[in-house]
Amino acid sequence: MKNTGLKEKHTQRPKLHRPLFALADCNNFYASCERVFNPKLRDRPVVILSSNDGCIVARSNEAKALGIPMGIPVFKIRHEIARHRIAVCSSNYTLYADMSNRIMKTLRLFTPHIEIYSIDEAFLRLDSLTERDLRRYASKMRDTVMRWTGVPVSIGIAPTKTLAKLAGLLAKRDPLGVYSAAESLMHANTSGPETSSSFLNEIKKIPVSKIWGIGRRLAVTLNMQGIYTVYDYMHADPKWIRRKLTITGWRTFMELHGTSCLSLQELTLPRQSIISSQSFGEPIDSFIPLKEALALYTARAARKLREQHSTASLMQIYITTKPFGSAPRYANSAIGTIDPPSSYTPALISRASTLLESIYRSGFRYKKAGIFLTGIHPEGMQMRLFDRYDVRERQIMQAVDVLNRKWGRGIVRSAAEGTLQRWHMKQSSVSSRFTTSWDELLHIVL
Amino acid sequence: MVWGENPYVHCPRSGFRTAPTHLNFHFFNEMSSATAHCNPNTRTKTELPIPVLISDTDIPPFATSSVPAGFPSPAEEFTDNSLDIQQLLVRHPAATFFVRVSGTSMRDAGILSGDILVVDRAVEPSDRAIVVAVIDGEFTVKRLRKTGKKPFLAAENSSFAMQTVRSGFEVWGVVTAVIHPYS
Numbered sequence: 001m002k003n004t005g006l007k008e009k010h011t012q013r014p015k016l017h018r019p020l021f022a023l024a025d026c027n028n029f030y031a032s033c034e035r036v037f038n039p040k041l042r043d044r045p046v047v048i049l050s051s052n053d054g055c056i057v058a059r060s061n062e063a064k065a066l067g068i069p070m071g072i073p074v075f076k077i078r079h080e081i082a083r084h085r086i087a088v089c090s091s092n093y094t095l096y097a098d099m100s101n102r103i104m105k106t107l108r109l110f111t112p113h114i115e116i117y118s119i120d121e122a123f124l125r126l127d128s129l130t131e132r133d134l135r136r137y138a139s140k141m142r143d144t145v146m147r148w149t150g151v152p153v154s155i156g157i158a159p160t161k162t163l164a165k166l167a168g169l170l171a172k173r174d175p176l177g178v179y180s181a182a183e184s185l186m187h188a189n190t191s192g193p194e195t196s197s198s199f200l201n202e203i204k205k206i207p208v209s210k211i212w213g214i215g216r217r218l219a220v221t222l223n224m225q226g227i228y229t230v231y232d233y234m235h236a237d238p239k240w241i242r243r244k245l246t247i248t249g250w251r252t253f254m255e256l257h258g259t260s261c262l263s264l265q266e267l268t269l270p271r272q273s274i275i276s277s278q279s280f281g282e283p284i285d286s287f288i289p290l291k292e293a294l295a296l297y298t299a300r301a302a303r304k305l306r307e308q309h310s311t312a313s314l315m316q317i318y319i320t321t322k323p324f325g326s327a328p329r330y331a332n333s334a335i336g337t338i339d340p341p342s343s344y345t346p347a348l349i350s351r352a353s354t355l356l357e358s359i360y361r362s363g364f365r366y367k368k369a370g371i372f373l374t375g376i377h378p379e380g381m382q383m384r385l386f387d388r389y390d391v392r393e394r395q396i397m398q399a400v401d402v403l404n405r406k407w408g409r410g411i412v413r414s415a416a417e418g419t420l421q422r423w424h425m426k427q428s429s430v431s432s433r434f435t436t437s438w439d440e441l442l443h444i445v446l
Numbered sequence: 447m448v449w450g451e452n453p454y455v456h457c458p459r460s461g462f463r464t465a466p467t468h469l470n471f472h473f474f475n476e477m478s479s480a481t482a483h484c485n486p487n488t489r490t491k492t493e494l495p496i497p498v499l500i501s502d503t504d505i506p507p508f509a510t511s512s513v514p515a516g517f518p519s520p521a522e523e524f525t526d527n528s529l530d531i532q533q534l535l536v537r538h539p540a541a542t543f544f545v546r547v548s549g550t551s552m553r554d555a556g557i558l559s560g561d562i563l564v565v566d567r568a569v570e571p572s573d574r575a576i577v578v579a580v581i582d583g584e585f586t587v588k589r590l591r592k593t594g595k596k597p598f599l600a601a602e603n604s605s606f607a608m609q610t611v612r613s614g615f616e617v618w619g620v621v622t623a624v625i626h627p628y629s
Contacts, residue, residue: 040583148541446549
């Protein structure tokens with residue numbers, strides 16, 4: 001690998017107002033949530049199933065150590081489950097979402113500058129802290145989240161978000177759950193580039209695919225160029241990176257060298273598209289139940305739209321049978337406009353139903369349906385001169401949303417969603433909604 | 447602002463001109479106070495607003511009907527939110543959990559079968575605190591004692607023999623209140 005002069009130029013700047021990012025990442029988040037309310041799971045390997053009890057979507061450390069791969073269909077590992085007494089949980093997204101909110105709320109006490117990156121990760125800015133206080137502060141943060149919510153987090157600290165992600169990986173292995181690359185990098189800069197700094201040694205071992213923003217396919221391309229580790233990437237030819245990997249790869253390169261290019265996204269912008277889809281518990285072979293399932297997913301998507309005060313003007317629906325197996329296969333999708341743009345559930349459902357009629361074929365056993373809304377506009381925006389924004393529709397939906405929030409999802413719903421809902425998700429071992437339903441509180445026998 | 451001159455304001459969210467928001471707010475929260483706002487002489491012209499169930503504060507209130515100018519209520523400046531039981535019982539919302547109990551082993555501490563406990567994980571467990579603890583992977587509720595060298599847990603029911611747990615437990619959270627429904 002050629003070492004150009006560029007590296008020195010970017011790493012040896014005077015460090016005035018250098019930003020400091022921390023990545024707080026929950027350890028095995030779903031499994032940890034289950035363990036808070038079921039301590040018996042603590043000394044057992046735990047796996048969480050996808051929303052239809054199909055595949056493994058999350059694993060505890062013990063399950064990872066047993067070599068259980070991510071995404072594997074659960075029937076393929078039935079023997080391992082029995083042999084190692086692996087606890088199998090259906091996913092309880094209601095619980096995970098509430099626990100996530102609690103964790104983010106707790107982190108927010110430590111700094112107002114926080115970007116909620118995913119359900120179990122957040123970036124925080126800790127600029128004002130000195131090197132010495134940094135570790136102590138991060139440990140305090142970690143201990144507080146652990147004590148308040150019961151979920152272990154690890155914290156990686158670095159001058160850029162990309163480096164903080166890498167430090168987060170190393171923090172998972174740290175017994176105290178905190179890893180600061182900031183100190184390590186400081187040292188590296190004062191005592192010359194080829195120093196025995198621990199962070200630089202560590203990243204010689206981390207494969208390039210672990211870099212934030214570098215996907216599996218790009219990693220293959222990089223491997224072909226002889227770039228295998230993070231360290232290799234940092235010392236690749238900058239001109240080649242700029243030419244081949246465009247501005248995104250270049251930004252990553254700069255970030256790895258300690259120049260912050262990605263800032264904290266403290267505001268969540270309204271989503272530009274909304275998806276709601278699910279596999280059915282049992283395959284559907286007739287039109288009416290399929291229409292009902294699609295109506296339910298449409299109602300969900302419409303609720304998400306209203307939550308962000310938007311309307312949609314384009315809708316795509318799709319239906320599909322099992323993509324493999326001996327049964328006849330069929331999949332199709334249809335796109336239609338929503339005119340005028342709307343978030344009114346009945347309007348969206350009737351649009352979805354007409355689209356479904358156009359692609360439905362009988363004689364197939366459908367396994368999955370979904371809806372995709374896009375062309376999102378802020379609600380109340382008048383698109384054309386004679387469009388009328390219907391206040392009554394909005395009031396009806398507000399009342400429905402309030403009732404559903406107060407009395408539980410689905411207490412008021414469109415008749416189009418059906419009443420039997422036999423196709424509903426299969427979830428054989430789902431835990432209770434301990435934190436969001438009075439009827440499902442943790443029960444303690446004295 | 448003089449109500450008679452311009453009772454409408456521009457609503458940035460909907461893009462419509464609506465009545466001043468705090469007036470609307472009264473319409474939806476307190477129908478009676480809304481009528482009290484109106485001047486009796488102009489009241490006949492008032493279209494009654496359609497009541498909408500709004501209790502969550504994150505929903506922006508709005509009105510469909512026009513609001514005639516009248517005298518503002520003298521109590522307007524003094525309106526306050528109604529009492530919220532959550533404020534009283536939950537000090538750390540992120541760390542507070544509710545659990546339901548059955549059994550009688552904590553009867554003398556005022557915890558009866560069917561009660562709901564407010565459990566705060568942010569509170570430091572001190573001597574004599576009632577705690578939710580984990581013993582062998584099972585949850586229990588006991589009184590924590592920290593008098594001797596080692597902390598221990600004690601049940602509170604005089605009709606039982608004194609039950610204590612001296613080791614192998616872990617405090618999960620501190621019970622800060624008991625909700626006892628009479629039915």
